[in-house]
Amino acid sequence: MAIEWNERVFRLGVDDIDADHHRKIEALNKVEFLIESEAEASVIAKALDELIKRAAEHFAREEELMRRTRYPALDKHIELHKEFLERLSSLHASSFSAEKQTDARAELDFFSDWMSVHIQNADRNYVHWLHPER
Numbered sequence: 026m027a028i029e030w031n032e033r034v035f036r037l038g039v040d041d042i043d044a045d046h047h048r049k050i051e052a053l054n055k056v057e058f059l060i061e062s063e064a065e066a067s068v069i070a071k072a073l074d075e076l077i078k079r080a081a082e083h084f085a086r087e088e089e090l091m092r093r094t095r096y097p098a099l100d101k102h103i104e105l106h107k108e109f110l111e112r113l114s115s116l117h118a119s120s121f122s123a124e125k126q127t128d129a130r131a132e133l134d135f136f137s138d139w140m141s142v143h144i145q146n147a148d149r150n151y152v153h154w155l156h157p158e159r
């Protein structure tokens with residue numbers, strides 16, 4: 026199910042990271058919309074590429090920030106990012122033929138839930154560690 030960006034729920038107070046999260050949610054929603062509207066596989070694959078690119082860039086930015094500030098739970102956080110990207114990339118490798126769309130939708134639900142929970146927990150923990158007042 027598409028995630029609706031909600032400042033109160035998702036905003037962590039670090040502008041770059043918040044902007045990334047917003048864009049990443051939009052990219053995921055776009056993939057979902059294209060699958061729902063039975064767009065051509067090549068169009069879906071392009072949107073998925075964009076999502077993977079945004080996710081990879083965002084994770085790299087976040088990890089760099091955590092490394093620079095010596096976040097103690099960095100390794101665990103990197104592991105979470107890695108698992109997400111691997112799973113997202115394996116969806117990318119599969120085709121989007123009509124009979125596979127149900128599987129693709131179920132996977133997208135997983136990614137929506139993951140993103141929502143990750144931002145509100147793992148990322149929020151980091152921001153709280155960095156800025157205890159937030």
Ligand SMILES: [Fe+2]
Pocket residue numbers: 087102106143147148
């Ligand atoms: Fe993260």
Ligand SMILES: [Fe+2]
Pocket residue numbers: 046083087144148
């Ligand atoms: Fe994040």
